[in-house]
Amino acid sequence: MTEPLDADEQAIERMVRLFYERGLADPVLAPIFNAAIHDWEEHIARVSDFWSGMIYGTQRYQGNAYLQHAQLVFEPEAFAHWLTAFEGAAAEALAPESAAKAIRVARQMAESFEVGFFPFTGADGRPSRRPAGK
Numbered sequence: 001m002t003e004p005l006d007a008d009e010q011a012i013e014r015m016v017r018l019f020y021e022r023g024l025a026d027p028v029l030a031p032i033f034n035a036a037i038h039d040w041e042e043h044i045a046r047v048s049d050f051w052s053g054m055i056y057g058t059q060r061y062q063g064n065a066y067l068q069h070a071q072l073v074f075e076p077e078a079f080a081h082w083l084t085a086f087e088g089a090a091a092e093a094l095a096p097e098s099a100a101k102a103i104r105v106a107r108q109m110a111e112s113f114e115v116g117f118f119p120f121t122g123a124d125g126r127p128s129r130r131p132a133g134k
Contacts, residue, residue, distance in 0.1 A: 008056065008098070013048045015093035015102070020044065022085035029081050032074045054105045055098050069113055076118050076127045079110045 020040075023029040037043045049060035083106060090102040118127035 008095075009048070009052060011094050011098070012051050012055065013044065015089045016044050016047045016051065018089035018093055019086050022089060023082070026081050026085060028074075028078050029085060032072055032078060036072055051102060055094075055101050065109070066113065066116065070117060076114060079114050083107065083110055 020033065023033050046061065046063070049058070050063075050065060052058045053061045086106045087103050090099040090106070093099075094102060114127070118129055120128045120131045122128035122130075123132040
């Protein structure tokens with residue numbers, strides 16, 4: 001994989017900032033973000049490192065995105081809101097090929113995270129983090 005250019009890294013940071021702007025304007029995502037993120041600049045840098053790795057193969061992100069998100073409190077509907085905000089930000093900020101790759105990865109992540117976080121069906125038939133009756 002080729003090393004990203006400074007312009008590529010700037011586009012990733014712009015995408016991340018646009019995503020959070022959209023997320024903070026979203027009634028489903030805003031409470032989740034506000035409860036979890038306390039140092040926005042540090043968080044934006046970490047998330048930018050993550051997406052740089054996903055798109056360009058850089059190895060700056062050192063963490064486990066799944067475990068970080070597993071600690072958050074939200075309902076399954078948040079995934080659709082997350083994807084809408086992310087896909088719009090990626091399409092606006094990134095070059096078409098990079099945006100397509102980011103969106104593909106985001107959709108795979110959302111699907112994987114949703115199955116992992118909500119593996120059960122509640123008594124009401126909705127996805128749940130716990131078995132019905134627990």
